[in-house]
Amino acid sequence: MTPKRIVLQGVAAAPGQAIGPAHRLVAHALEVPRRSIAPRKVAAEIRRFRQALSAARGEIRELRQRLATGGEDPGDQILASHLMILQDRELQREIVEAIKAERFHAPYVVRRVFQAKAHYLETLPSELFRSRAADIRDVRDRLVGQLLGRGRSSIAHVPEGSVLIASEIAPSEVASLRPERIAALVTQRGTLASHVTIMARSRGVPAVVGVGDALESVPSGEEVWVDGSSGQIVVGPNRADQRRHRHWREREARIGQWLTQRELGPGRTRDGHAIAVRANIDRPEDAALAAEVGAEGVGLFRTEFFFMDAAAFPDEETQAAAYAAVLDAFADAPVTIRTLDLGGDKHAALMGIPSEENPYLGLRGVRFTLEHPELYRTQLRAIVRAGAGRRVRILVPMIGSLDQFHQTRALLAEAREQIVAAGHAAAEIALGPMIELPSAVLMADRLAQASDFFSIGSNDLVQYLLGVDRNNARIASLFSPLDPAVLRAIALTLRHARPSAIPVGSCGEMSGELPGLLLLAGLGIDELSVAPFLVRRTKAILSQVRQRDLERMAGRCLEAEDRRAVRRIVGEELGADAQFRCEEIDGTLVCEWEPAEEPGARRT
Amino acid sequence: MYEAKTVVRNIPGIHARPAALLVKEASLFKADVTLATPDLTVNAKSIMGVMMLAAETGTELTVRAEGSDEQAAVAALIRLVESGFGEELGA
Numbered sequence: 001m002t003p004k005r006i007v008l009q010g011v012a013a014a015p016g017q018a019i020g021p022a023h024r025l026v027a028h029a030l031e032v033p034r035r036s037i038a039p040r041k042v043a044a045e046i047r048r049f050r051q052a053l054s055a056a057r058g059e060i061r062e063l064r065q066r067l068a069t070g071g072e073d074p075g076d077q078i079l080a081s082h083l084m085i086l087q088d089r090e091l092q093r094e095i096v097e098a099i100k101a102e103r104f105h106a107p108y109v110v111r112r113v114f115q116a117k118a119h120y121l122e123t124l125p126s127e128l129f130r131s132r133a134a135d136i137r138d139v140r141d142r143l144v145g146q147l148l149g150r151g152r153s154s155i156a157h158v159p160e161g162s163v164l165i166a167s168e169i170a171p172s173e174v175a176s177l178r179p180e181r182i183a184a185l186v187t188q189r190g191t192l193a194s195h196v197t198i199m200a201r202s203r204g205v206p207a208v209v210g211v212g213d214a215l216e217s218v219p220s221g222e223e224v225w226v227d228g229s230s231g232q233i234v235v236g237p238n239r240a241d242q243r244r245h246r247h248w249r250e251r252e253a254r255i256g257q258w259l260t261q262r263e264l265g266p267g268r269t270r271d272g273h274a275i276a277v278r279a280n281i282d283r284p285e286d287a288a289l290a291a292e293v294g295a296e297g298v299g300l301f302r303t304e305f306f307f308m309d310a311a312a313f314p315d316e317e318t319q320a321a322a323y324a325a326v327l328d329a330f331a332d333a334p335v336t337i338r339t340l341d342l343g344g345d346k347h348a349a350l351m352g353i354p355s356e357e358n359p360y361l362g363l364r365g366v367r368f369t370l371e372h373p374e375l376y377r378t379q380l381r382a383i384v385r386a387g388a389g390r391r392v393r394i395l396v397p398m399i400g401s402l403d404q405f406h407q408t409r410a411l412l413a414e415a416r417e418q419i420v421a422a423g424h425a426a427a428e429i430a431l432g433p434m435i436e437l438p439s440a441v442l443m444a445d446r447l448a449q450a451s452d453f454f455s456i457g458s459n460d461l462v463q464y465l466l467g468v469d470r471n472n473a474r475i476a477s478l479f480s481p482l483d484p485a486v487l488r489a490i491a492l493t494l495r496h497a498r499p500s501a502i503p504v505g506s507c508g509e510m511s512g513e514l515p516g517l518l519l520l521a522g523l524g525i526d527e528l529s530v531a532p533f534l535v536r537r538t539k540a541i542l543s544q545v546r547q548r549d550l551e552r553m554a555g556r557c558l559e560a561e562d563r564r565a566v567r568r569i570v571g572e573e574l575g576a577d578a579q580f581r582c583e584e585i586d587g588t589l590v591c592e593w594e595p596a597e598e599p600g601a602r603r604t
Numbered sequence: 605m606y607e608a609k610t611v612v613r614n615i616p617g618i619h620a621r622p623a624a625l626l627v628k629e630a631s632l633f634k635a636d637v638t639l640a641t642p643d644l645t646v647n648a649k650s651i652m653g654v655m656m657l658a659a660e661t662g663t664e665l666t667v668r669a670e671g672s673d674e675q676a677a678v679a680a681l682i683r684l685v686e687s688g689f690g691e692e693l694g695a
Contacts, residue, residue: 077620081620081624081651084624084627084651085651085652087651088650088651088652088653089649089650090647090649090650090652090653091650091651091652117652117655117656120656121655121656121658124658126616126617126658126660128616128617128619129619129655129658129660132620132655136652136655315690315692372615372692372694374692374693374694375615375692375694378692
């Protein structure tokens with residue numbers, strides 16, 4: 001009997017592909033029977049409890065030492081906070097009193113007391129505080145595990161090369177992730193804001209989260225293929241899947257080889273058309289990597305991740321130092337710093353912003369910062385300080401009207417005055433809006449007159465334009481950057497920007513995917529910003545195509561009636577070129593590139 | 605007994621880091637110290653307690669202490685809350 005092949009869809013949390021045997025992490029609810037103890041045994045049980053506390057604390061200390069990642073690492077901070085819970089005297093008193101009064105054994109009492117607190121947290125309106133329930137459950141399980149003499153199925157004991165699957169992975173377990181041992185991470189719950197996502201990305205492990213209940217049916221040992229870039233999982237991959245994965249691995253190796261043998265200068269097509277290729281970064285630490293791979297500056301420095309890691313809004317000094325560190329990595333090339341883009345569900349969870357009914361249409365981006373002018377001013381001042389003598393640009397997210405943009409300009413001017421008055425050198429700063437709201441597209445001509453540059457945020461533009469929530473599994477398939485409406489919106493933006501002679505760039509995921517990249521180039525984008533690991537590949541692809549071919553393809557797509565027509569056109573155009581291979585998989589056009597032996601070779 | 609009221613000023617409120625700072629500060633004093641919001645009163649020396657407080661920006665907080673150094677304890681905690689724990693202020 002052929003094993004059943006099941007395709008599951010989750011949220012793409014950390015990029016990369018992997019195949020391996022599933023290893024299911026044991027569920028956290030350790031079976032804890034309710035057992036009474038005789039009055040004369042109470043003292044001994046309390047002693048046992050204290051010993052377990054001490055052992056649990058030791059376990060955490062040892063884990064921290066083993067990881068040796070140090071103070072700033074989010075993993076270490078999680079463990080530090082767990083240690084504090086295990087040192088809480090009042091909590092210990094509460095448990096000891098309960099053991100004495102009720103005379104149930106320690107594991108039961110511990111479980112009940114912790115569970116009550118986790119449950120209380122889960123009823124709170126703010127997502128930030130709610131998410132702490134996971135930490136309480138984590139400490140509970142560690143303590144109960146000590147009392148029952150049962151180690152939890154720890155990540156350290158997972159067979160090498162496994163695809164780890166779980167309902168959710170405890171924060172402390174994620175913290176102790178060893179990327180060499182794990183092929184990929186897949187969870188039932190979790191969002192892009194979860195510890196799992198953040199840690200997987202920082203450790204380079206492909207991950208898919210929020211797969212939902214369907215994941216429950218996947219047993220340990222079953223072979224699983226995971227694509228952290230698309231969020232797709234195939235349980236029981238068949239020969240075709242295996243072949244596709246093998247080709248992917250082989251192609252990655254060949255491309256890697258080809259790339260290492262080439263000196264890739266600034267982004268340029270074969271017929272000499274320049275398109276700057278910059279990097280998207282989340283943390284100051286990523287800047288050095290971006291410079292190493294030859295990024296022509298930073299097209300998007302997302303400052304909210306920096307804030308979230310710090311678990312607090314850093315002050316002007318701290319921010320200025322971080323921005324300066326990024327600017328230091330790029331002597332001449334522009335660095336684009338996006339002001340705080342908070343709001344929307346994923347950030348509300350971490351920043352404790354009161355959850356909204358409609359977070360994507362709520363107080364986020366520039367709306368949020370204009371509502372918190374002190375915060376905004378601090379960030380602007382920090383950027384002005386750090387940027388003295390350098391090419392720095394400020395990108396403003398979620399601009400929907402000229403009014404918001406003018407207000408930001410005024411605040412920026414104020415910030416410069418304050419910095420100069422304080423005796424520091426102040427930079428001339430280019431200011432530009434993110435084009436992601438349809439209203440910005442329609443007002444782009446007037447916005448262009450007031451701006452120094454544009455950056456098209458393709459992810460959100462597609463969402464707002466097509467009215468699709470990509471986190472909603474029921475209609476996520478409607479989300480497509482290749483929709484002709486999206487292409488027209490981008491073309492319109494470019495057309496509106498031309499008279500003002502400002503550069504227009506794109507920083508969303510569209511530039512990281514093959515059809516999207518080539519269409520953006522063909523539509524006339526001046527610069528692209530992609531993840532650091534895509535910089536070299538993007539330059540390489542551009543160097544192997546001709547701008548006039550891309551313009552022709554884009555022009556045809558602008559006349560297309562629907563996505564199917566767009567896919568057909570792209571498939572046709574790229575299909576004629578030996579270095580591209582396109583395939584329609586589940587209604588999506590999947591294109592792959594591999595450098596041809598002779599550039600420009602046509603397929604016969 | 606000594607008490608004083610204040611308002612949580614920093615964004616997003618008394619989350620992990622501020623909670624830890626409050627507990628560390630409160631633990632330096634001999635007095636028994638409690639923190640109270642309109643909904644809940646907790647032991648300021650207990651991290652679990654302060655986590656339960658889940659006080660967001662703008663929440664009114666009462667710091668109460670009983671013991672030999674009660675005034676110093678209240679003053680120190682009020683100062684800590686009002687400084688915004690070194691974070692960005694929102695209220």
